[in-house]
Amino acid sequence: MPPHGREATLLPPDxxxxxxxxxxxxxxxxxxxxxxxxxxxxxxSCLRPLPQKGTPVLRVMFPTGELKVSVxxxxxxxRDAGQSPVASTFTQYDxxxxxxxxxxxxxxGTAWVRDEGSTNGTFVNGERLPRGVEAPLRDGDQLxxxxxxxxxxxxx
Ligand SMILES: [Zn+2]
Numbered sequence: 001m002p003p004h005g006r007e008a009t010l011l012p013p014d015x016x017x018x019x020x021x022x023x024x025x026x027x028x029x030x031x032x033x034x035x036x037x038x039x040x041x042x043x044x045s046c047l048r049p050l051p052q053k054g055t056p057v058l059r060v061m062f063p064t065g066e067l068k069v070s071v072x073x074x075x076x077x078x079r080d081a082g083q084s085p086v087a088s089t090f091t092q093y094d095x096x097x098x099x100x101x102x103x104x105x106x107x108x109g110t111a112w113v114r115d116e117g118s119t120n121g122t123f124v125n126g127e128r129l130p131r132g133v134e135a136p137l138r139d140g141d142q143l144x145x146x147x148x149x150x151x152x153x154x155x156x
Contacts, residue, residue, distance in 0.1 A: 029072025029107055051107050058111040060103065060143055062151040065089035067103065069111070074104040076116070077145065095120045095146035101129075103137070111137040111155055120146035 026035045033045035042049050051071045058069040067086055069075045078084035079091055080098035090096045097118040105111050115122035115129045122129045123144035129135050137143065139155040 049107075051109075056105065056109045056111075056155050058103065058105045058137070059154040059156070060151040061154060062089060062149065064092065067151070069103055069105050071105050071107055071109070074102055077101050077103065078116075090145070090149070093146065093149050096149055097146075100145055103143075109155075111153065113137050113143060118145070 027033065028035055028043040028045060028048070028050065030048050031043060031046040033043060035050070036044065040050060055071050058067075060067040060069075065086070065088070067075060067077070067089070075086065076084045076099060077086060077090065077096075078099040078101075079087055079093065079096045081087040083099040084090070090100075097116070097120070099116050100118040101113055101115045101122040103111065103113045112134050113122060113124065113129070114134045115131050117131045123142075124135050124137065125142050126144070137153045137155070139153060141153040142150055143153055144150045
């Protein structure tokens with residue numbers, strides 16, 4: 001007669017406990033593996049810590065449209081549809097460069113902007129960024145492209 005403890009180890013572990021089916025694929029912002037459990041503290045694949053619930057979203061509200069950037073996403077701002085997915089927001093502005101600047105949100109929740117060598121400059125609260133320099137963006141900052149295309153940063 002086997003000891004009771006041995007029988008217990010033969011029971012299959014309950015993998016599905018506490019999980020709910022989720023049709024929305026959630027990807028690791030680092031390695032882009034699809035996560036089986038979006039609430040996990042770390043990625044199954046690359047083992048890096050994952051952004052937790054309540055992860056901030058960066059929005060920049062321009063008069064002609066709103067840009068929205070999630071953690072891990074880099075958004076190129078510009079007038080050329082081949083370079084920027086939000087080009088339609090800026091086509092009417094001749095002084096915005098074809099590839100003007102990039103905004104992104106890092107996994108710690110800090111938002112950044114970088115001028116991509118634009119002709120007329122990228123400005124944060126009135127200060128022109130040197131080309132290629134990464135500058136943090138905070139909630140309420142004014143992000144200006146060229147002389148007069150101003151968006152308000154919202155970090156929530
Ligand atoms: Zn990963």
